[in-house]
Amino acid sequence: MxxxxxxxxxxxxxxxxxxxxxxxxxxxxxxxREPTLSRKYRPIFHIIxxxxxxxxxxxxxxxxxxxxxxxxxxxxxxxxxxxxxxxxxxxxxxxxxxxxxxxxxxxxxxxxxxxxxxxxxxxxxxxxxxxxxxxxxxxxxxxxxxxxxxxxxxxxxxxxxLVRDSPNGIGEIRNPKVWRFRNVWYMIVGTTSRQWNGQLVLYTSTDMFNWKHNGTLVESFGDMGYVWENPDLFEIDGYHVLILSVQGIEADGYRFRNLYQNGYVVCFFNYQRARFEDLEVSTATFYELDYGHDFYGAKTLRAPDDRILMVAWLGMWESNFVESTEGWASMLTIIREVSMNKDGRLLLTPIREMVELRSEVLENAWYSPGEVFDAESRSFELIADSRSVDADVGIVFEWKNEGRFTIGYSAEHEYITIDRGGVDGVRRAYWSPKDYVHLRIFVDASSVEVFCGDGEVVFSSRIYPKSMSIRITGEAQLHIVQYRIRRSVGFDAKVAQRLKQDILHKY
CATH class of the missing domain: 2.115.10.20 (Glycosyl hydrolase domain; family 43)
Structure with missing residues (x-):
């Protein structure tokens, strides 16, 4: 043994x-009881x-x-x-x-x-x-x-x-990322230095239970916040990708606009030395995973078919969770597939299995700027395509309580913007589609996730609509395909019965 x-x-x-x-x-x-799933603003295809x-x-x-x-x-x-x-x-x-x-x-x-x-x-x-x-x-x-x-x-x-103290003597040390390579177990933990700069520390083990501190892996130069948490590490196309959730980065124009940031750096982990090779973690090398208002704490998994899958919190600290008065708050994102382009940037796209949730075609037509149609569902997928990249494209989701969520692509400036209104409602990212503008949008009661092109830019945000309609703006016609999405998250009576028989009776 x-x-x-x-x-x-x-x-x-x-x-x-x-x-x-x-x-x-x-x-x-x-x-x-199942009726808890029908509360106001509650999603039907996001994990909650x-x-x-x-x-x-x-x-x-x-x-x-x-x-x-x-x-x-x-x-x-x-x-x-x-x-x-x-x-x-x-x-x-x-x-x-x-x-x-x-x-x-x-x-x-x-x-x-x-x-x-x-x-x-x-x-x-x-x-x-x-x-x-x-x-x-x-x-x-x-x-x-x-x-x-x-x-x-x-x-x-x-x-x-297993690990009782922070090596820095500071209480902020959390979210162990653990994995095995050959005969050694590795644990990366997010923490802060005595100078209150974000850093990662490394532990190793041969048995998974007794851990040795192997020093500091990497530390902020001073521009990368005061605490690093939720570290994640995976290998793709011969590179390692280090994901960090960071508290304390200052906004830089339309970069890093959220209270806390979730992003990545591309690197290489040397297992012989148990160190990253020439790794710099700074605002110059740290790329946001998602440009929306509500995205944090991303986790990845390598699936049996070798895909890298990612899920995150579709929320942000100190947000106004309107639904909290109903006894619940927030959700996870839909699961995304992760790939890397030739420039070493990550692409995030909905997992291919998402098409199985389409239950009914609600729209399939060309729309001109100024035209409006009803969403007809609280939970849907909408695909919008233009004929070229030379004209501005816009989609506005509007609802009765005078709220709106706007998506706009600027051909001249080559950026895409979302605006959910209110204070600090605008988010923007540079984007240069090649042949035409392609948007894939998921709305689920109180969330919206916008995937641009092949996943070069993604926005995830919370919204609180009532009786939504969809208006086309900009300069170009858009071909719209809209699908109603069915419920896919809930209880299973068989699970409850198994718990009664196998667990409660046993103990």
Whole structure:
């Protein structure tokens, strides 16, 4: 028996009886009812919690031929609170089923929150690395692990925390990104330096449970904020891509306009030296993943067909979540496929499986500037194409409470702009389509995601429409195809029945 499996089994046999005996969170999940899904502004094809607050994706993996997405989750109301790990499962990336929370904050090292980290599979165990948060006189954050053999009930390792302290002596250290290369496990954790510059620290392990601090991997030069969190790393086309969620970058024109930023740098990780080669993380090398108002904490997964898949929080801190009065708040983005163009820039496109959600064609015609038609659905996909790139293109979504969301392409200046109104409602990105303007837009009750061309530019934003209509503006005719999209996220009675029989009766 390998040492890491032996260590785990020893810890599992001695795991706290309290964790297994406390099934109240499962009982609460079983008592959830489908009508909670029909609340005002609630989406139907985006992953969302059964109830309460949702924020950053916490983990994204495949276990026993099913996709598992975890997310930071406060189940009691539509506001931030002690974070659990929410859980949704799919067999095809389209139909998502709610599962009970995977992690609950209750132990001395995580009693004020189980924060995002990594989900992976090791030795037939679904394994969750996460940050335990304690906020008393001083904030304390530690790195921990929990495991499951069935993907339903997760048991925290008896000898948590795995990493007890920040090497800088500062409480801000969270969101472990964990992976294995050959016989070594690597853990990157986001933190801040003593000079309050964002940085990443590295830990290594040979057994996944005992970790050695290997120093600072990379640090801000001073222009990249004061805290780095939610690090993610993947390989594509011979390069490594490092994703960071950054607090404290100052806006630069139409760059970095959100409160916090989520972007990437292209780099190379040298496993022999356990270091990045010639990596510079600065505002000159850091590219935003999404130019909309609401995008943060992106996580990636390499699928069995070798695609890189990405999901993120379709939200932003300190936003006005109108729906919170209904007892819920926010959602995750639709899943995107990640590729790289010849210039080393990432392209984000909707996963190809999204076409399976089309239930009805609502529009299929050419429209001239000034023409208007009703959206006819709260949740739809709209594809807009022009004949060339030499004329301005515009689409305006309008609704009865005098709100609007505007998309406009400027041929002269070669940029595309969105405007959802209000203070700081404008976002803009440079874009140079080659032959014609192609937009693919997803609206889901209270969100809009705009994919431009082959995914060179993406905008993700929250909106709160009522009785939407669509007006064509600009100078060019647009060919519009609009599809109604069906519900694909919800409860499954079979899951509840299985929980009653296999879990509640057992414990």
């Amino acid at each position: 390998e040492m890491d499996v032996f260590i785990f089994l020893v810890g599992l046999c001695a795991v706290s009886a309290e964790f297994i005996d406390d099934t109240s969170y499962i009982e609460s999940f079983i008592n959830q 919690a059964p109830d309460g607050w949702i924020s950053n994706p916490a983990g994204f993996t495949i276990f026993k031929r099913q996709y598992h997405i975890f997310y930071q989750y406060h189940p009691y109301n539509g506001a931030w609170g002690r974070m659990s790990w929410g859980h949704a499962i799919s067999s095809d990336l389209i139909e998502w089923i709610h599962y009970p929370a995977a992690l609950i904050p209750k132990d001395y090292y995580d009693k004020h929150g189980c924060l995002a980290g990594t989900a992976l599979v090791r030795k037939n165990f679904l394994t969750l690395f996460y940050t335990g948060h304690v906020s008393e006189k001083e904030s304390m954050q530690t790195q921990n692990v929990a495991l499951s053999g069935n993907g339903l009930i997760f048991q925290k390792y008896l000898y948590n925390p």
